[in-house]
Amino acid sequence: MLRTWRQRITATDIVVWVIGLAIAVMVVYGSAKTLALGKYDAATWLDLTITGLALGGVYALIALGYTLVYGILRMINFAHSEVFMSGPYTATFMAYALISLGWWNKYPVLSLLIVMLVAAVVSSSIAVLLERIAYRPLRTAPRLVPLITAIGASFFLQYTFRGLYGSGLKGYPEMDIFKGFLMIAGIRVFKTQATAIIGAIVLMLILYAIVQKTKIGKAMRSVSEDKEVAALMGIDVDKTIATTFALGGAAAGLAGILYLLLFPVAHFYMGFFPGLKAFTAAVLGGIGNVPGAFLGAMLLGLLESVGPSLFLDGLGIPAAYQLKDAIAFTILVFILIFRPSGILGERLTQAKA
Amino acid sequence: MTKRLLVLLSVLLAVSMLLPACGPAPYECTDPIGCVTVAPGEPIHLAYAMVISGPDETLGIDSRNGLDVAVALKGKVLGHDIQLTGEDDGCSAEGGQAAGTKLAADPTIVAVFGTSCSSAARVAVPLMSQAGFVIISSSNTAPDLTEAGNPNNHPGYLRTAHNDKVQGAAAAKFAFEKMGVKKAATIHDGSLYAEKLQAVFADTFKQLGGTITTQEAVDPNATDFKSVLTSIAAGAPEFIYYPIFVKAGSLITRQAKEVPGLENVYLMGADGMFSPDVAEGAGEAVEGLFVSSPDTAAFTADYQSVFLPKYKELAGTDPISIFHAHAYDAMNMVIAAIEKVAVQDKDGTLHIPRQALRDAMYGTKDFPGLTGNLTCTPTGDCADPKIAVYEYHAGQYPPERIWP
Secondary structure, three states, X not given: OHHHHHHHOOHHHHHXXXXXXXXXXXXXXXXHHHHHHOOOOHHHHHHHHHHHHXXXXXXXXXXXXXXXXXXXXXXXXXXXXXXXXXXXXXXXXXXXXXXHHOOOOOOHHHHHHHXXXXXXXXXXXXXXXXXXXXXXXXXXXXXXXHHHHXXXXXXXXXXXXXXXXXXXXXXXXXXXXXXXXXXXXXXXXXXXXXXXXXXXXXXHHHHHHHHHHOHHHXXXXXXXXXXXXXXXXXXXXXXXXXXXXXXXXXXXXXXXXXXXXHOOEEOOOOOHHHHHHHHHHHHHHOOXXXXXXXXXXXXXXHHHHHHHHHHXXXXXXXXXXXXXXXXXXXHHHHHHHHOOOOOOOHHHHHHHO | OHHHHHHHHHHHHHHHHHHHHHOOOOOOOOOOOOEEEEOXXXXXXXXXXXXXXXXXXXXXXXXXXXXXXXXXXXXXXXXXXXXXEEEEOOOOHHHHHHHHHHHHOOOOEEEEEEOOOHHHHHHHHHHHHHOOOEEEXXXXXXXXXXXXXXXXXXXXXXXXXXXXXXXXXXXXHHHHHHOOOOEEEEEEOOOHHHHHHHHHHHHHHHHHOOEEEEEEEOOOOXXXXXXXXXXXXXXXXXXXXXXXXXXXXXXXXXXXXXXXXXXXXXXXXOHHHOOHHHXXXXXXXXXXXXXXXXXXXXXXXXXXXXXXXXXXXXXXXXXXXXOHHHHHHHHHHHHHHHHHHOEEOOOOOEEEEHHHHHHHHHOOOOEEEOOEEEOOOOOOEOOOOOEEEEEEEOOEEEEXXXXX
């Protein structure tokens, strides 16, 4: 027993475990020292947590697009970050049109619905077009080929929008109903953050219900299991894939509106970093898995927001927030060492292997 | 023997005196780092390396407009047109590397205007210095670029922008003396410019008797600054100084108002945030934001009467950033130096010795520019620095000058 166990361990395993252990020790030691220092009070930690959750909600909705497409095509849609940028950027101009009409603060709910509709429709159509033009002709090509077209499409979209709207910054107008904060059980939460968290959860549940409960969701799941058999069963594979892109695109567009509520500046490059983070979140949660994307995104948001203060302040590292991405990705490495298929990825990967 | 030699010498002397009369002697370049030859009818090739795309583009485009104005007002130089080409420095080390490599490969270039950003300068300047160019920046402000003995100081590099030793100290004085604050925090974005500037600010502020609560750093491409601001709020500063660039600067301005504990702190940026894009990006939150910047009120009268109308005619807008006048002065300094050192053949061919041109640039003394009387130090600081503080008001550009 012991011998077989010893034979199975390779040098790589040991190195990986040492790295994992080092990360764990650093995290625990740093956190303990920070808490002992007492530089931040409970309210500060709560503020950081809420900021992290709001950010995580946005990541979650973008991550959905990656996960849905991966689930069905086994392909990373790297142009998804531009799908995320296109809708909200266009919606910003709609918002200014609504302001000049005088509707923005007079009919805030209606205006918000219009802006959300514009964002969802634009993002969704771009996602569908992307699939039709850049991915469908290459569906039978080797796996790396659509990956390259995805990157090409990403640049194409970025610079198209730069050409359309210019390379400057466009401020997203604030709405009076989102100004100020709420007190929830004695905790101060900004209305924008509350909206982002609740909005992300609601949209997530709707999407999950679509995938699990509806007919089209059933079709999506069966295409993801086996395209050929699904086609034999009378499922229109092309249509199902297009629907998947449309759904992921709409989620990204709506995520963009939540993003603009939190960080109200639109520009042509705004998709890149959130897209990268959302992709990370999807991998962290187990790519191809919808609840996993949500969990991974929330975790990543929290790590980015709380991590630098918690882990590094106690170690006496100056300017900790400079390292927030390093921390988030270190923890990602840590989790992937022990769970290579992501937090919720295992069951699914085995089923599809 | 001696007699014969004497005869030979005198004959040689006579011949050599006659030679120029018979025909033009070919110009021989004796300059240690080479000469640029401009054939008759050909333009003098000058180049720029400035940030002309992306979120920080207003900084570079504005300076380039300043160069265009100078060229348009000057017309021909020694009978030659001026040709201005350029590369994008991207306001980053990577962009500087690309721009510097490309420009350094072109031996027809006499001088380069740039870079826009100090981070780009750090990698682009050594490349272009090797190529023998005169490099003159209108907006690099990081102190080490002109510090004697510093590895980032290279031969041939000069600037018409102020040194941040001046700007950072002015900002600290403004905070401590004018606003009466005792506790300040700083944020930089890891760029050479911002890091040095906040360091000078912090040092001066401490010398004046204030306390620095936190010195944080952020990623210039990030969008979420709420966490870092929340952690800064724990130190309860009364003043936050973040001398960074447009994109991150406007986001921080906006998010600071939403962080508990920071609702009433004073916010201040530097000249990199003197741009209409900041007013646009920060929205209503821009109200009350301070920026330090070259004092346009101290510019000469020509700025209003000659420069601005021409700028508007060529660019179609009012200035979109703050270093256009510095670029204009840089162009005129280079033209003056070329006129001083260039050797012109009868047929109009122009020879510009590179080292002599550099020496002429460093020797600039009391040059009447728009930004003041410019005298260059041996390491290339040519500015006549006058810094003022401006305050933004929502829906209004340019910001209002409030100090000194």
